[in-house]
Amino acid sequence: MTKIMLMFGTIAIVGRPNVGKSALFNRIAGRQISIVHDEPGVTRDRIIAQVEWHGRAFTLIDTGGIGLLKGEKTGDPIKKAAIKQVELAIDSASVIFMVVDIKEGITPLDEEISNMLRESGKSVIVVANKADQPHHDSWVSEFSSLGFDKIFPVSALHDRGIAPLMAWTLKLLTKIGPANQPPMANQNTNIQKVLTPDSENLQQEKPVKLAIVGRPNVGKSSIINAIIGSERVIVSDIPGTTRDAVEVPFTITTNGIPQNWILIDTAGLRKPKRIKSELEFFSIEKTKEAIRKSDIITFVLDAEQGILEQDKKIGDLITEAQKACIIVVNKWDLFADAIEKAKKQKTDKQQTSQTTSLTNFAKWVQDQLFFIDYAPVIFASAKTGTNINRLIDTIKFVASQYWQEIPTAILNRIIRTIMQKKPPSDQNNKPMKFFYATQISKGPPEFVLFFKNDTSFSKPYEKFLAGEIRKTFGFEGTPLIFKCRPKP
Template identity: 35%
Template sequence: MDTTPEPTDAGHEQHADGIERVLRAGLDDFELTPEDRALIDGFQETVDDTPTGPLPVVAIIGRPNVGKSTLVNRILRRREAVVEDTPGVTRDRVAYDAEWAGRDFTLLDTGGWEIGVEGINLRVAEQAEVAIEMADVVIFVVDAIVGATDDDESVVKLLRRSGKPVVLVANKVDDQRFEADAAALWNLGLGEPMPLSALHGRGSGDVLDAVLDVLPQVSAAGKAPLQGGPRRVALVGRPNVGKSSLLNRLAGEERVVVDDVAGTTRDPVDEIIELGGRPWNFVDTAGIRRRVNQTRGADFYASLRTQAALEKAEVAVVLIDTHESITEQDLRIISQVVETGRALVIAYNKWDLLDEERRYYLEKEIDRELVRVTWAPRVNVSALTGRHVDKLTPALDTALASWDRRIPTSRLNGVLGEIVAGHPHPVRGGKQPRILFATQASTRPPRFVIFTSGFLEAGYRRFLERRLREEFGFDGTPIEISVRVRERRRRR
């Protein structure tokens, strides 16, 4: 009979500390940069005290056929946007990565506007409002030859209300003969009209210089929020899955307009809500209205709204309608949360209304479609009746605790040592990469850096992530693993 005593917790710690010391000593045989040394010597806590976020956004606004897409192509210095002498040609792609004088920004082409018999119709106003809201600077394009129309005046009112910086562009000023036409646009009240020929490039540099003069370094929608206060929760999901209904249920009153028409919510709504005995800052991030024949460019604005909310949040609740199949849009939103590095909880709405057959097939869908986020806490709720909404609090707590979790370096290396001993990396080309040392670089989300003697295959990285989750939990948070391959020092 084996009477060897089980090792105590203190014994485990001493053993792990010993492993760490040996591994640290072994690193002296490899070429490490000063950055590597700093990372190995100290945990870098993530602090959101500097502005970080998405690139600033420049939106090009104007009625049809004033040359918006031509200007987009001029700014991009390549033919990206479809140009045709027909109003409303732009349909799909509306966002582009652009650069001028060393400054990067996102360029929005708000094509697809259509003029109704009553002038600028509701759809035009919606696209204009959303584009203006999400932009940091607006380029308002007017046809200098035609002059300002009633539709232009309608957009001017939106611009004045927004308070956003506006660069007024008088397009189709191909030479000096049309300079007077440009000057006539002073009466719009938006400042000096800048003459431009988007087709020939005349004046385009001056326009972009004017944009850079008022363009922030980081999009205002994505500035990092202040630390402290109630934990920040982004309520996200595709249109009409019940986000506003859930927010109202949590708040205990009608805070947000609810309608069967998808996309009733126009603006993100911040609400301090008492949940589980303490306050939470919830943001309802429903997208813009979706109407028949609306351009698919609207999807971009909805995505931009969601991204802005995620940048300000710590954890996201993704709401999924159980009465419909899990869609590509659902998966895209979940991926957006993971890529943004936010904690994640998935809430399945209208669960109480499912029959047994639908529940069976839905479970199959979840197993198949959400296999990459099995670590996300799951809550089956009813926004309408309030069933199980109280379970959101422990799910949020679990996700945020994982998001904030810090693993001691000694324990991390001890666990990785056991994992690798049981399942070493496959030999490739006669070589087998070794894990030299591992450290947690930061939290929110947990980020790990692994120093190795060779490249780790993607499949093995996923294996390591899975085993780290099994050992340390990390329920409800993405974790990031980066590998730094370092070579041995050359003997002199």
């Protein structure tokens, strides 16, 4: 049984190059994740892990070494990126481990880093690493001049002093309170989920699968790149590939809670008569299979071309598979330019006002794709990044709706109110006597309604019922499945 554990904040490990930050990270995490090497600057990106230490869960960040004094500049873009990653780690941390080398003593870089950390206003603990022997512990007094209250001598390599360091830190995190997880700010960041040997209960839910589908050349790949390049999303270093599609694992963090996703990159769906090769035929079949395997579909349209017949065919595939759906009108930047020109010309004031109404355009899209009118419409531009974060928010929201479960008592109260407002009728327009209902599954939500006779709703009434339930419970972006059965 999965145990949900509260994350008690974030610990960031910072320091100059080659003081043993990655060794400390690996020791606390319980396995080797960061590369440990004598060459300075081996770790360039933030490496983030969810860790449990004796029943307490928190986020741990390893960073690249800070190798520049104040006022120094570098032309190396990799070093610049590494410094940016350190700054992001400090901003997101609840507690900071400033790692120093107890054998080398204080260096000018150590002093510069301590000044930067004081300016951050965060809780800082000095970790004097490489105290491999007990007599090294007395050397910590030198580091009191850095201006921080707590200094712990440790040896990450030999596992000396780690337990008291973590005991003190966990008490400090408890005083600070549960904190947000670090913002996932760079697609080069490597995120790993870590279970230490004593953390069997720290588990994650199964990742939600998101497929990006649409006709060829509507900008599916650009939407994918825009999503994975967002400041709020991380992509693992090596996307997995299968024969079915390219699967890209990524994580979205919301209010400190990481959500694991798998983004499925699919081929464009063409009309059958335009399929020119056996390879393309199998590619399209794999895309259909990807739709069936996904939880949520992001259906990409082209703002310039509008909605074509093939778009409607793709919409049919989505509804037949009973998948949650978000409609993305891509290349909106080009359409927006046309609107601005129309506004300036004002050749037809009435036509311009209708065309420029985003609400009207969204309604037109839903009218054209009436069979998936439950899908929210997002106007976006992968090229300019317009509304990409809004798309991410919508994906998260639709996922929550897709897996929503309604308590039976509340469900029956609402359905009875709906049926009092408008009594149900079957396909022959005969009244139906309702007894009770229950939700039997989620993802997508499926409901069984029990009646006196073995009959089914009329299609218009089913649409009415779905609309009324959505008014109460939302279920935006997800299909609703109703099954009618005779009372047992």
